[in-house]
Amino acid sequence: MRKLTLGIVVLVFLALMGCSKKENSSDNANLNDNPIESISSKEDQISDDDHDSIVNFGKAFVNLYTGAVAEQETVSFENYISNENLLKFTNKMLELEQKQELVGGIGVNFGLENEFKEAEYKKLDEDLYYLSLTFSNQGSGMSCKLLVQSDNKSINIVDLYFGNKDGVDTIATGHPAVRKLDNPKLWDDQTWVDGVFEKLEKI
Template structure:
């Protein structure tokens, strides 16, 4: 019995020694692979630049399965709102030109948003804004309200470097993609506050507002006047 046990032990030892030798042989035959693996594990990916992060936000798209928004799309509505806020406020802080075409389909609203960004970037350079813009916003509260079968009101409150802000949005689906059809930050010194109304006056419930050419003309006239004043104080 002792001889049998000893024989088993010898066989197990020989098997383990053989496996170890095989593994060492594989490492010797392919040292570069082992070295590469160790390097890959030890080297961290470089941190993305602000421009790269903004470009990622620019290229985001927000699709839904059906023609109309359903309960299953609530997370996507929140996602497009937060992405838009980070893109806009990040573009102001970084003084970058960005595209909102994946977020806004209405040409008039897109024109207004682009102009608002340009003017708030000028304000930021002059130190004339009472809030801290940035891309790393901390979102606090989310309010989502259904206004119609395909129209939702979204209000986001957020902070950046201790500065509290909010953004109100109207979101609906266009060809199975979520789009912003109206927006409002309403900051005290904000361009949209000056051009589209005080928070107590500005309502977000009309998805056709920016199709109203009279409304658009009045808003753009206010923006032109404000731009003239801003440049004259340079």
């Protein structure tokens, strides 16, 4: 009788452990599966009808980034960013902000599911768009500015800026009052890029 009872207890314990692992893996899948492929356009340039696609693309990137900070996960931004310098910077910014988050050095709440307010959207050129997303997580307000460009029937982020107080990008790329997002070739300027990475090394 004791063996039977012990066997049932062990089976129940194993079943509960299995459920727990499944739930955890499901949470990670939400974060890891969040990247969406670059949204194709019917023509070489994005039309005004693709406003929602660009906004949703930006929101997916924000959720992926802030979710990765909160969950301390390594993720890929290659579905959003093709410029190697910007991709390298975004990966480094994520790494540093995850470290800040662990020691409570960030004054905002990061998470995977953010509440977005109305987006500011401007067409700057034939294939260039400015997107400003204001959002919050657990009552903590944040924003992300993106420069999005159409290229080979897809869209890519060519510049980005969260601009949080004491945030890595604020320290490395400039104060919100001076940091502009209007140059799609900014991350091709190696002198500027070298200066950014020099600042990153000091953080």
